[in-house]
Amino acid sequence: MEISEKGSNLIIKNADSFVISQTLECGQCFRFEKLTDENYIIVAMGKLLHIFKNGDETVFENTSKDDFENIWKSYFDFGRDYKTVKDRLSAMDNTLLDAVKYAPGIRILKQDFFECLISFIISQNNRIPMIKKVVANISEKYGKETGEFNGIKYYSFPSIQELSKADEESLMECKAGFRAKYIMDAVKKCGDGMFESKDMSALTTEELRKRLMQINGVGPKVADCVMLFSLSRSDAFPTDVWVKRVMSYFYFDGNDTSLKEIQKMAKERFSGYEGFAQQYLFNYAREFKIGASDKKAGAK
């Protein structure tokens, strides 16, 4: 992976295990817009990023080498060798082999903790287009303008302090629905210093999970998503309906299986790589509707 600067753009040549669409559209983040194929706008880390593919180059428009080193390298997890991750998973069983092959350009993002927490609180019992809309509404109302593209203004996700100004009513106006009160509790507990990054990094994944679940509206699924998508806890295994289905289908002979059993199985089988396995499997399951009542095919 060679990095260079061309004018005001930053260029990566032959990016390893990185397909923009696969990384963005696999359900881990909500603040992006597709312009054309492999050409996206991302709002993250207080920045507006136009990123696109041009032949064997991945272009970060108007991006300095400093911003890449300080922000995007970590955000896109470019410090990790995904070839090793994929090889290890692919060797575990044929299901994972197929799931990895299906989307070899997924990387697990390292998103901002607070944004990730609020976003996944909003995700519960909701659909992705609606989640994106609510997060965008909150950002426009409480965040700062980060830039403009094609005449459209974009707003960063608010900080804890900025969102502290919100009340339940205004969050309802942002279409958060019954989750508005959950957001209020999360903002309060973050503001009270319950989730300082220094303290969190001293906790085991299980301890951190319990602490996150002290927030009203945060259960095991949201807690695991936050740990995996913003805190690099790759031993977290977010288990939603799709993961439940794909795990039951392939590892429990099609039998409906409890959350506890599934997480136990994941820990044993995917040890150390649970989070990566989860994301490839989730993506695979959702695409082929594995285990869903209207299954598209026998998944292959």
Next chain:
DNA sequence: ATCCAGGCCCGAT
């Protein structure tokens, strides 16, 4: 119109 969505809370067993 009814059903359901990357769940979780809450009250009943």
Next chain:
DNA sequence: ATCGGGCATGGA
């Protein structure tokens, strides 16, 4: 411990 109903909202 585990189970089922209810929940704001909008698209199919």
